[in-house]
Amino acid sequence: MPAAATRTKPKPTQSTARRPVPLDLPYSPVAKRPLPPGRPREWYVxxxxxxKAMRLAIALLxxxxYVPNQARDETIRSTAxxxxxxxxxxxxxxxxxxxxxxSR
Incomplete structure (x- = not known):
């Protein structure tokens, strides 16, 4: 019997991509590192x-x-x-x- 015939399929797992996660979970910020020196001010801004946009997009997702039309300015600011x-x-x-x- 070939080896491929004896393998079993892995069990499907539930994806968390579309499962809503409550925002009342404790927020743990990522450890900050110093930014590289010598760049123009506009680069740092x-x-x-x-x-900040990445953090907010992750929290909204x-x-x-999941749709930009749902993310009005008021929604984004309340999430912030x-x-x-x-x-x-x-x-x-x-x-x-x-x-x-x-992100889609």
Whole structure:
């Protein structure tokens, strides 16, 4: 009997990609490292904006917001308050929607 015929299929597991996760779980921030010195100020501003947008997009996806149309500015700002970050600017909200759009 061939070896392939004796193998059993792995059991399917439930994906957590579409399962809503409550935001009341304790938020544990990632350990911060110093940024590289010598870059222009605009680089640091953009870098920090991208990090904030990523954190917010992850929190929104975990809470069940999968479509950019669902992520209005008010929704994004209330999520920022829940996870403990400063309210995002309009540009950061735009970046969050872009990240959600490309997460699919």
């Amino acid at each position: 953009t870098h920090n904006r991208r990090l 975990d809470s069940g917001v 308050e829940q996870i403990g970050v400063h309210p995002p600017s309009d540009m950061t909200c735009h970046m969050v929607r872009a990240l959600i759009r490309y």
